[in-house]
Amino acid sequence: MRALVIDDSRAMRRIVSGILEGLGYETQQAGHGREGLDALEGLAPDQLPDLVCVDWNMPVMDGLQFVSAVRSNPGWRSMTIMMVTSESEHTQIVRALAAGAHEYVIKPFTADAIRDKLALLGLLPQEAVL
Amino acid sequence: MTTLDSGERRRTSDTRPVITDLIDEVTVESIAQEAWISLVGEDEVLVPLPGGPVADPVSSWVDVVGPWTGSVVLTTGRRTAEELTRALLREHSPEVLEDEDVADAFGEIANVVGGNVKAALPGSSGLSLPDVGEAPALRNPDDLCRVELQWRGEPLSISVQGALPPLPAVS
Amino acid sequence: MTLTTTSFDWVRHLVHKESAIVLQPGKEYLVEARLLPIARQAGLTDVSQFVESVRIRPDADSTRRIVEALTTNETSWFRDGDPFTALTSTVLPSLLGARGPNERLQIWSAACSSGQESYTIAMLLEDALPNAASRVSITATDISREMVERTRAGRFSQLEVNRGLPAPMLVRHFTRAGTEWEVAPALRRMVTASQCNLAAPLPRMGPFDVVYLRNVLIYFDLPTKQAILRRVRDLMRPDGWLFLGAAETTLGVDDSWERVVVGRSSAYRPLKGK
Ligand SMILES: C[S@@+](CC[C@H](N)C(=O)[O-])C[C@H]1O[C@@H](n2cnc3c(N)ncnc32)[C@H](O)[C@@H]1O
Numbered sequence: 256m257r258a259l260v261i262d263d264s265r266a267m268r269r270i271v272s273g274i275l276e277g278l279g280y281e282t283q284q285a286g287h288g289r290e291g292l293d294a295l296e297g298l299a300p301d302q303l304p305d306l307v308c309v310d311w312n313m314p315v316m317d318g319l320q321f322v323s324a325v326r327s328n329p330g331w332r333s334m335t336i337m338m339v340t341s342e343s344e345h346t347q348i349v350r351a352l353a354a355g356a357h358e359y360v361i362k363p364f365t366a367d368a369i370r371d372k373l374a375l376l377g378l379l380p381q382e383a384v385l
Numbered sequence: 386m387t388t389l390d391s392g393e394r395r396r397t398s399d400t401r402p403v404i405t406d407l408i409d410e411v412t413v414e415s416i417a418q419e420a421w422i423s424l425v426g427e428d429e430v431l432v433p434l435p436g437g438p439v440a441d442p443v444s445s446w447v448d449v450v451g452p453w454t455g456s457v458v459l460t461t462g463r464r465t466a467e468e469l470t471r472a473l474l475r476e477h478s479p480e481v482l483e484d485e486d487v488a489d490a491f492g493e494i495a496n497v498v499g500g501n502v503k504a505a506l507p508g509s510s511g512l513s514l515p516d517v518g519e520a521p522a523l524r525n526p527d528d529l530c531r532v533e534l535q536w537r538g539e540p541l542s543i544s545v546q547g548a549l550p551p552l553p554a555v556s
Numbered sequence: 557m558t559l560t561t562t563s564f565d566w567v568r569h570l571v572h573k574e575s576a577i578v579l580q581p582g583k584e585y586l587v588e589a590r591l592l593p594i595a596r597q598a599g600l601t602d603v604s605q606f607v608e609s610v611r612i613r614p615d616a617d618s619t620r621r622i623v624e625a626l627t628t629n630e631t632s633w634f635r636d637g638d639p640f641t642a643l644t645s646t647v648l649p650s651l652l653g654a655r656g657p658n659e660r661l662q663i664w665s666a667a668c669s670s671g672q673e674s675y676t677i678a679m680l681l682e683d684a685l686p687n688a689a690s691r692v693s694i695t696a697t698d699i700s701r702e703m704v705e706r707t708r709a710g711r712f713s714q715l716e717v718n719r720g721l722p723a724p725m726l727v728r729h730f731t732r733a734g735t736e737w738e739v740a741p742a743l744r745r746m747v748t749a750s751q752c753n754l755a756a757p758l759p760r761m762g763p764f765d766v767v768y769l770r771n772v773l774i775y776f777d778l779p780t781k782q783a784i785l786r787r788v789r790d791l792m793r794p795d796g797w798l799f800l801g802a803a804e805t806t807l808g809v810d811d812s813w814e815r816v817v818v819g820r821s822s823a824y825r826p827l828k829g830k
Contacts, residue, residue, distance in 0.1 A: 263514065264489050264490070264492065264493035264496070265486070265489045265490075266470070266473050266474055266486075266489050266490040266493050267493050269474060269477045270424070270473070270474075273475070273476075273477065312496070312500075312512055312513075312514055313514075314514060340500070341496050341497045341499070341500025341501060341512070342500055342504075342512065343500055343501055343504040343714065343732075344503075344504045344509060344732065345727060345730075345731060345732050346509055348723055348726065348727050349727050351723075352723060352724060352727065356723075357723075358722070358723050359723035359726075360718055361714050361717070361718055362420075362423075362496075362497045362500065363419050363420045363422070363423035363424055363497050363501075363714070363715065364423055364715070364718045365422075365423050365427075365715065365718070365719075367632075367719060368715070368718035368719055368720075371632055371633075371634075371718075371719050371720035372718075372720070374637060374720070375634065375637065375720060375722055412734060412735055415735055416735055419713065419714060419715055419735075422715070423715065501714065501735060504732065504735075505732075505734050505735050
């Protein structure tokens with residue numbers, strides 16, 4: 256399975272990618288929403304990542320705008336979007352879900368948190384199940 | 386009638402809250418502890434004891450804008466910030482750390498702590514991207530919630546500090 | 557500062573006597589790590605010193621704290637998924653069909669830890685049943701008073717809500733309380749938490765339609781597992797359902813259960829005539 260990890264912090268990109276790779280994902284990274292869209296642009300449906308982990312507060316294009324952009328493209332419906340952000344108010348989570356995010360992980364998180372959420376979404380690669 | 390400028394009176398009469406009305410040290414410390422456990426490492430604890438003066442300090446902060454406006458500022462020694470960066474990056478840590486790596490990692494810690502401080506405040510507020518360098522000046526000593534901690538024996542402080550100068554005294 | 561054999565053995569026996577939890581030799585490090593905070597609170601820096609002082613003059617409060625400190629309270633929302641999917645897809649419809657409209661369903665979370673299991677069940681029922689609170693009651697028990705208190709409070713840290721709670725359910729059933737999240741009053745009303753040692757005679761409870769006895773039998777020896785399964789069975793309705801943890805089974809332990817497959821999970825049902 257493939258994942259795209261979008262965060263303006265390189266350290267955080269590495270942490271999230273490291274966790275996903277440990278679970279059997281192939282990962283690709285982007286530094287903000289626009290870069291994330293660029294990475295998706297022109298991909299054939301079978302090349303799209305299964306999962307996108309995206310931060311909220313980023314320069315150029317934030318995570319919420321990214322989610323809305325992805326959701327407005329019918330060709331990108333197959334991707335599951337999980338926000339991974341320190342934005343943690345009730346209202347913010349509601350906004351992200353309304354914009355089309357499927358899941359939401361609040362920073363700080365542990366590796367188990369990512370794993371548990373992927374299990375819920377049915378997105379744990381086979382080798383990581385039990 | 387003459388009125389003494391007691392902070393008490395001001396607090397009850399004006400509409401601009403100071404941070405100590407909204408959050409306490411225990412809350413800030415518990416937010417930091419959770420951030421440390423998950424970002425820095427499972428066994429990494431912040432010891433709630435002042436660690437004395439910081440040599441060669443560096444700060445990272447995020448601004449919170451809303452009913453209360455100010456910054457959440459982490460300050461520690463440059464060496465400690467580097468050590469934090471290595472702890473964060475684990476096996477991905479480069480041989481030689483660039484300033485940029487430290488700014489990135491230490492800034493992300495401010496983002497995580499700041500985001501959670503923001504969420505513990507009433508009302509809705511915005512959060513800025515993190516900044517790293519010399520801490521923003523303290524504008525109002527009464528609008529400050531500060532915790533002093535130690536990580537691996539080195540001092541580290543977290544200040545939640547208002548961005549606005551005190552209101553003029555009522556006279 | 558290593559734990560002496562005498563201290564370790566005394567702790568081992570105490571914990572076994574009070575909770576039936578088996579601490580194998582070699583778990584000295586665990587005892588040290590878990591007891592250090594309590595020793596510190598007692599003003600001592602050395603775990604052996606602390607254990608010795610309690611051993612020589614045992615008091616109920618210290619021994620209770622030692623036992624509680626050696627329970628493992630690891631838990632998460634929707635742990636392993638399937639036993640909870642089974643509840644709404646199979647168990648609940650079958651029970652609703654079998655019971656009268658005014659009969660209240662009784663569910664037991666028998667080693668509830670900090671309450672994630674109990675409230676996972678409560679959320680599912682609330683979403684599946686109109687007036688859930690008047691039709692179902694959930695009994696949550698644990699040997700640890702601290703865990704019972706936590707379940708009762710229904711407050712969870714950021715790190716805890718991150719562990720397996722779907723975001724749509726978080727926003728539907730929780731509000732923020734400072735740095736924590738608090739479960740909605742309607743769910744809290746469904747759950748009654750109390751202290752209960754599974755390894756001792758059980759209080760009068762139930763009869764239960766569904767029992768979640770998950771990730772706790774693993775800590776016990778065979779005779780204790782057998783005794784617990786028997787006591788649990790006595791508190792269940794004859795057509796009730798028992799869910800165990802992923803690494804637990806009644807097979808080879810107690811033959812008075814029938815294992816049934818429910819979706820991708822297995823449940824156990826009391827065998828008639830046993
Ligand atoms: C690993 S947790 C399991 C929590 C939950 N059932 C789950 O599956 O996530 C085990 C719990 O069993 C409790 N426990 C251990 N010994 C017990 C006993 N003798 N009686 C009742 N509870 C016990 C512990 O306090 C702990 O909270």
